[in-house]
Amino acid sequence: MEKRKTKKALLAGIAAAGAYHFIKGNGIFNKPRFYFQHKAVKKYLSSNHANAYVGEIVKTKSGWTCVVNDNSYRFVLNISQTNDGTYIFSEEKI
Numbered sequence: 001m002e003k004r005k006t007k008k009a010l011l012a013g014i015a016a017a018g019a020y021h022f023i024k025g026n027g028i029f030n031k032p033r034f035y036f037q038h039k040a041v042k043k044y045l046s047s048n049h050a051n052a053y054v055g056e057i058v059k060t061k062s063g064w065t066c067v068v069n070d071n072s073y074r075f076v077l078n079i080s081q082t083n084d085g086t087y088i089f090s091e092e093k094i
Contacts, residue, residue, distance in 0.1 A: 002082050030056045037079055040087040044077075067094070 005062045031038050034057040044070065054077075063080035066070035068091075069091045 034059075034064065037087075041066065041077065041089075043080065044087070044089050049073075 037057050038054070041054055041057070045054065045069075049070040052068050053070075055067040057064050057066045059092065060078075063078065065076055065078050067078050068075055074094045076094060078090045078092065079090045083090065
C-alpha cells in the first residue's frame with residue numbers, strides 16, 4: 001500500500017514538472033510555445049546571419065529575446081511585435 005502512494009506521488013511530481021516546463025516554454029517545449037517567434041527569427045536570420053544558431057526564446061516585458069551565435073559573433077536579439085502583427089528586431093552585441 002505504501003509503495004502505491006509513493007509511486008503516485010512521484011508520478012504526480014513528474015507530471016507537475018512537465019506541465020511547468022511546457023507552460024514556461026523550457027527545453028523541448030520552447031519551439032512549440034514560441035512557434036511564430038521562432039518562425040520570424042528564422043526568416044530574419046536567413047537574410048542577415050545565414051549560419052547563426054538560436055538559443056531559447058524568452059518572454060520579456062516588451063516582447064521576446066534570444067541569444068544568437070554566428071560563429072564568433074554573439075548577440076542578443078530583441079523581438080517586438082506591432083499591432084498589425086509585424087515583428088521588429090534589434091541586436092545587442094554581447
